[in-house]
Amino acid sequence: MKKTNRVYGILAIGAYMANFNADLSGYPKTTANNDIFGSDKALKYPMKRMWLLQGDPVLYIKSMKSGEGSEKMQPRDLNERYTYLFGALDDKTSSSEVLGKLFSAVDVMNFGATFAEKKQNISITGAVQINQGFNRFQSTKVLTQEILSPFRNSNEKSEGKLASSMGTKIMTDEAHYVYSFSVNPANYGEFTELVDGFDGYTVEAYEKFKKAARVATTAFNTNSKSGCENELSLFIELKEDSKLFLANLDRYVKVQRKDEQVLYDLTKLAKVLAPHQDEIQSIELYRNPFTVEVDFAALPCTVQSIF
Numbered sequence: 001m002k003k004t005n006r007v008y009g010i011l012a013i014g015a016y017m018a019n020f021n022a023d024l025s026g027y028p029k030t031t032a033n034n035d036i037f038g039s040d041k042a043l044k045y046p047m048k049r050m051w052l053l054q055g056d057p058v059l060y061i062k063s064m065k066s067g068e069g070s071e072k073m074q075p076r077d078l079n080e081r082y083t084y085l086f087g088a089l090d091d092k093t094s095s096s097e098v099l100g101k102l103f104s105a106v107d108v109m110n111f112g113a114t115f116a117e118k119k120q121n122i123s124i125t126g127a128v129q130i131n132q133g134f135n136r137f138q139s140t141k142v143l144t145q146e147i148l149s150p151f152r153n154s155n156e157k158s159e160g161k162l163a164s165s166m167g168t169k170i171m172t173d174e175a176h177y178v179y180s181f182s183v184n185p186a187n188y189g190e191f192t193e194l195v196d197g198f199d200g201y202t203v204e205a206y207e208k209f210k211k212a213a214r215v216a217t218t219a220f221n222t223n224s225k226s227g228c229e230n231e232l233s234l235f236i237e238l239k240e241d242s243k244l245f246l247a248n249l250d251r252y253v254k255v256q257r258k259d260e261q262v263l264y265d266l267t268k269l270a271k272v273l274a275p276h277q278d279e280i281q282s283i284e285l286y287r288n289p290f291t292v293e294v295d296f297a298a299l300p301c302t303v304q305s306i307f
Contacts, residue, residue, distance in 0.1 A: 003199070004206040005281060007183035008246045009235045010253060011043065012264065013133065013217050014291075015175040017143075018227030026170045028135075028142060036135035038177045043130055044111060046220035047212035051106045056208070057085050059105040060113065079117045089118045098122060100195045103188075109205045112187070125187045127201040128209055131248055133179035135172075136255040145169045176231070176255040176262065180248040183209070210235065214286050214306050230306055232264050232294065233286040236273070244279040246272075261293045270299040 013020060021042035023029045028036045045061075052058045063084065065076050082089055086101040098120050102108045112126025147167040185201035192200050210233075218229040238244055252272055254265035264287075273280070283301035287294055294303070 003185055003201065004183065004203050004237075005240050006185070006238045006242065007206070007235055008238070008249060009181055009233065010249050010269075011130075011133070011179045011181060011213050011230070011234075012232035012253075012255075013038070013043070013177040013179075014229050014231040014262065015172050015177065016227045016229075017171050017173060018225060019169075019171045020175065020177060020225065020228045022170065026168070028170075028172055028175070036140060036172070036175060036177075038133040038135075038179075040130040040132060040179070043133060043177075043179055043217070044107075046216040046225070047209070048107050049220055050212050050216040051208065056106040057104060058107045059085060059102065060107050060111075078115070082115075082117065089120070091119055093118065093120070095120060095122065096195055099124075099191060100198060103191070103195065103198060106205065106208055109201065110209045124191070127185055127187050127205075128181060128183050130179055130181045131250070133177040134250060135175045136178045136250070136253055137174060137176040138256070140175045141173045143171055143173055145171070171227075178250040178253045178255070180250045181213075182246075229288070231262065231288050231292050233306060234266075234301075235282075235284045235286075237281045237283075238279055239281045242279040242281075244276050258293055261291055263293050263295060265295045266299060267295055267297040270297040273299065 019028055021029050021038035029038065030036050048058050048061045052061060059081060063076050063081060064073050065080065067073050076084060079089060082101075085105065089098070098115070099122065102113055102115060102122065102124065108124065110126060110128045112124040113122065114124075115122040145168065147169050149167060183206060188200040192198055214233045215230055217225070220228075236246075249269060249272075252266070252269040254268075256263050256265070277300070283299060285294065285296065285299075285301045285303045286306040287303065288307075289305050
């Protein structure tokens with residue numbers, strides 16, 4: 001079975017009058033220095049939703065079950081989700097069987113898993129690792145918008161209970177989140193001897209990740225994510241025998257406005273990669289050709305539409 005080589009890259013998400021990743025207060029997530037960032041979970045979730053809608057098995061995603069009797073509808077726990085996808089898990093089920101079923105889920109095959117159910121204690125370090133994505137746009141403003149509900153607040157104890165309730169929507173006017181990621185198929189090497197018929201991380205799994213990484217956020221059009229879109233994806237595939245290891249690449253990316261378009265400046269990244277061209281098999285750059293311009297200097301890459 002053909003396998004993929006190690007890959008490094010960046011994924012960029014634009015948020016326009018939107019809130020790509022809120023904290024518990026409803027504001028965009030920030031560090032102690034007030035730098036806006038998005039978690040890896042915020043980027044992975046639209047990918048999982050996309051795979052789910054395509055009919056692929058996805059384990060680590062919220063799903064609901066109907067209540068029994070007077071019970072209300074509620075989310076499944078991990079064991080219930082596993083049972084829903086793969087059948088009941090009992091104390092006699094072997095770890096090899098559980099591993100095989102876990103790897104049949106596209107999200108586990110890509111991102112790994114922590115599974116501790118029914119005397120099973122399984123930890124899988126994912127082939128795909130995605131770091132936190134920092135907003136690289138310097139002029140971002142956080143806006144609040146009051147929203148009038150069509151319903152009155154029946155819990156209000158004052159005269160205000162006769163009025164419609166108010167809400168607040170918090171968003172950024174414009175932000176550009178840049179994520180670093182890596183793909184290391186060797187993470188699954190030890191499992192090939194433990195699971196019958198398992199050959200490790202496959203090209204098929206990588207291609208599913210690659211497609212979702214390019215378009216899943218744009219496709220995930222919820223209220224808070226409306227206005228969030230994939231803008232740029234860069235995939236740096238190393239040669240099979242490469243000994244090159246790269247640190248987070250997002251630090252070498254600058255984002256700014258250039259007239260009506262967004263300019264992603266990759267000149268620093270090109271300088272970082274220049275001494276290592278003999279280690280690199282290929283570099284693929286995908287961008288939104290209508291809204292994004294890229295300065296990739298001497299970066300030897302193919303450029304394609306992100307759609």
